[in-house]
Amino acid sequence: MNPFRFHNPTTLYYGRGQIEAHLAEEVTKYGRRVLLVYGGGSIKRFGLYDKVTRILREAGVTWWELPGVEPNPRLTTVRKGIALCRDHDIQLILAVGGGSVLDCAKGIAMGAKFDGDVWDIYLKKAKPTDALPLGTILTLAATGSEMNAGGVITNWETKEKIGASSPYTFPRFSFCDPENTYTVPRDQTVYGACDMLAHCFEHYFHEPAHAPLQDRLIESVIQTIIEYTPKALEHPDDYDARETLMYCSTMALNGMINMGMQGDWACHAIEHEISAFYDIPHGGGLAIVFPNWMDYVLDTDPARFAQLGERVFGIDRNGRPEAQVARETVDRVRAFYRSIGAPQRLADYNIGDEALERMAQQAVRFGPIGHFKKLEAADVLDILRRCL
Ligand code: NZQ
Numbered sequence: 001m002n003p004f005r006f007h008n009p010t011t012l013y014y015g016r017g018q019i020e021a022h023l024a025e026e027v028t029k030y031g032r033r034v035l036l037v038y039g040g041g042s043i044k045r046f047g048l049y050d051k052v053t054r055i056l057r058e059a060g061v062t063w064w065e066l067p068g069v070e071p072n073p074r075l076t077t078v079r080k081g082i083a084l085c086r087d088h089d090i091q092l093i094l095a096v097g098g099g100s101v102l103d104c105a106k107g108i109a110m111g112a113k114f115d116g117d118v119w120d121i122y123l124k125k126a127k128p129t130d131a132l133p134l135g136t137i138l139t140l141a142a143t144g145s146e147m148n149a150g151g152v153i154t155n156w157e158t159k160e161k162i163g164a165s166s167p168y169t170f171p172r173f174s175f176c177d178p179e180n181t182y183t184v185p186r187d188q189t190v191y192g193a194c195d196m197l198a199h200c201f202e203h204y205f206h207e208p209a210h211a212p213l214q215d216r217l218i219e220s221v222i223q224t225i226i227e228y229t230p231k232a233l234e235h236p237d238d239y240d241a242r243e244t245l246m247y248c249s250t251m252a253l254n255g256m257i258n259m260g261m262q263g264d265w266a267c268h269a270i271e272h273e274i275s276a277f278y279d280i281p282h283g284g285g286l287a288i289v290f291p292n293w294m295d296y297v298l299d300t301d302p303a304r305f306a307q308l309g310e311r312v313f314g315i316d317r318n319g320r321p322e323a324q325v326a327r328e329t330v331d332r333v334r335a336f337y338r339s340i341g342a343p344q345r346l347a348d349y350n351i352g353d354e355a356l357e358r359m360a361q362q363a364v365r366f367g368p369i370g371h372f373k374k375l376e377a378a379d380v381l382d383i384l385r386r387c388l
């Protein structure tokens with residue numbers, strides 16, 4: 001293992017009834033002037049908006065609203081939120097929605113306490129030194145944003161989608177009630193599963209490091225996602241299935257299963273370019289990129305792929321060479337994506353090869369990507385071509 005320090009200050013409230021029991025108490029710890037951030041209206045349609053605003057009203061909280069946060073949230077919306085915070089002396093940001101709403105709120109929280117252009121933080125030209133407190137109510141199991149400090153924002157003018165993280169952007173509290181995910185549509189449930197699975201894969205393909213417990217923890221999360229995604233797809237209001245997926249998504253990216261090791265993360269960098277240019281759902285892009293990345297890096301360490309295949313997919317080695325078992329593992333990953341109806345190719349989103357070179361260059365803007373296998377622009381371009 002690498003030496004590490006672990007810190008995660010988010011208070012999690014999981015399960016039914018927690019919002020009614022604890023939201024007012026959590027919010028009023030930070031003040032009574034709140035910015036309520038949400039997306040395109042799903043929370044109004046399934047009743048969560050009414051519930052939350054009733055609780056705020058009864059607690060004597062005054063709130064301002066930033067509705068309309070886009071999937072793949074935009075810098076322009078972050079800027080709107082920062083202006084609202086400044087104009088109204090906001091004390092707490094309350095984000096109610098999926099990863100996009102939470103990430104937008106993180107950008108606002110940093111930007112409101114930053115004396116320059118918030119985009120410079122994403123471009124790594126500046127470091128935040130503070131942020132407004134943020135609380136979240138999660139409605140979609142996918143990103144893990146409810147218990148991590150990261151957030152990804154798109155600058156649509158420059159076609160850039162970049163993540164930023166700081167010690168100040170961990171949510172102070174997050175409410176995760178699986179019932180709030182019953183209405184997540186089938187395609188978004190699939191994308192969410194692909195995203196949490198991808199977070200596990202990013203950890204699993206780590207730099208050479210002895211991390212046997214981490215490997216087994218990650219394998220368990222992968223197995224659980226594979227077992228429970230079809231259940232949630234078949235019965236969207238299966239509490240146990242939604243709860244299990246929600247917990248998987250939190251665990252996949254809150255730092256708990258990957259302590260002391262550096263995951264790969266090239267696929268995320270590549271996918272962020274695809275959604276920066278074409279505004280496609282992150283999980284859909286990952287389902288296309290990951291198997292093609294696996295093909296490309298398979299020879300780097302076939303034993304790692306074979307281990308995944310044997311332990312997670314129950315592949316019988318049967319005396320076969322490692323490379324063959326590794327190959328079969330990637331086939332099984334593809335087959336799982338196919339079985340849940342995830343996209344397979346960029347063509348599924350009508351994406352051609354017109355911007356691949358620019359995307360490949362941009363993916364390595366801060367240097368080569370990937371820790372399991374280092375990739376330069378030419379490698380990224382090769383992988384993107386395989387995705388067509
Ligand atoms: O906008 P509304 O109307 O709320 O509809 C949303 C949106 O259209 C809908 N939705 C959410 N909850 C729902 C619901 N519809 C019905 N019922 C519900 N309960 O689902 C759509 C997608 O929502 P979005 O928030 O975009 O999805 P997700 O949670 O997958 O977030 C994706 C974003 O997170 C970033 C991605 O790049 C992407 O921008 N990521 C954030 C990470 C992080 N902060 O740690 C890590 C990830 O790797 C990822 O990059």
Ligand code: ZN
Pocket residue numbers: 143195196198199268282
């Ligand atoms: Zn992701």
